[in-house]
Amino acid sequence: MSRFLADARLVAAKDLRIEARSRVVLNQVAPFALLVLVLFGFALDADQRTLRAFAPGLFWVAVLLCALLAIQRSVSVEQADGALSGLRLSGMSPAALFVGKASAVFVQLVVLEVLLTAGIIVLYGSEVDQPLLVFATGLLAAVAVACTGTLYGALASGLGVRETLLPILLLPVLAPVLIGATRAFDDALGSAAVDGWSWLGLLAVFAVVATAGGALAFGALVEE
């Protein structure tokens, strides 16, 4: 078990080190996240009441769009110079590889979520009524998106059409996450009278299934 965690940490650290040196997510995806928020503002005619009311949904759509980019990046770093073959030959278990890759995406998603939260507070005038619910939703949804995304990234990897294929494969599967996280944020930001904590249950179940299913299926996919 400790071996498993050590391997996973190694892979996650590798991906995060690549990010720290290349700054792709920080220099490209993060500004894109803010740009999406601004575009929503233009599209809804910059009416702050409307923006505030729909902030939870807009927030999570922005997260999913950014997640697509982060996952594409996570897949593409393994494509160059046959890096994936190197990982396969390293003797690490595919499940550890999966957890490591997903953890790196998770960390990046959390950073993006923090940035986007600041974005909706500043740009849309949202107010955080229940910080704990925002925190829990953000973490669980990030786990769900990172694990599902890493699995589907592997499904689309090595294909010339990966960039266009990944969204159509991944976004329908993430629909429950979008719905659950938006409802939870509706409650946490006081946009609608719903019980956000009950939607957290859906997110938790999704996150557990995505982690377990991804760890199981990843081996078959990278060893093909």
Next chain:
Amino acid sequence: MTETMVTTGTTTGSGGSRVLGAVTLLGLATLLLFAFGLTEPDVRLHPTTGEEIGQFDAVRLLYLHVPLAVFTYVAFVLCAVASAGYLVRRTPWFDTMAHAAAEVGTVFCGLVLVTGSIWGRPVWNTWWEWGDVRLMTTLVLFLMFAGYLALRRATVDPRAAALRGAVVALVAVLDLPLVNRSVEWWENRTLHQKSTLGELKIQDLTLFTLMLGFLVFGLVLAWLLLHRFRVGWLEREDAELGVATAIAERRAAIDGGDVDAAVGEDA
């Protein structure tokens, strides 16, 4: 050239499938005659005001919509079972079956959405009802299998396509129970009615036409599936033949002493 022989014919038709096709088309014509001609429109009188209420002619679409929906389930379950079978056995039969079932199922699912939407315009007064859980889950199902087909088309290596397809199909099929049980689990979040078939609340010609619909669309599914499976099988054999031919050509080049041609370099 090569000694590899093509083991099957060059057509997807056979004596049996032609009979099946003829029966299916005849059945489809009969169903349309009953659904759009012989059955009565749904007109009832309001118990207090005496106004005419009901679905009127729109009800005729349900003779297509309901059987199509049921056989969408059948096709996708078949796809999931074949996908699981492929992951266990790794034989091309399971993979070809999964691909065929997914493709036919996606067509059926699209028709379910279209017929439902056209029916919903007069009856629910809307093309699309966002609050309806069954509509949403069915649309997601359709999109996931559209993604499945896109993935299969984009993946060149047949073994990778089979493996990745199987994983996607097994994830996508998790949505099926949600579609099916949505009318029970979210009673107040759907405009769809619960199943009334079990209690036989509908009668006579209506019931007969609906049953005919089930029979006919069962035949349509079987017919399409048969041909799609055979197309998939022929495609696979064609690809294998191409590889065998290429290998034979390279071998012949080596035997002829032309090493440059054998390793793929221009002489």
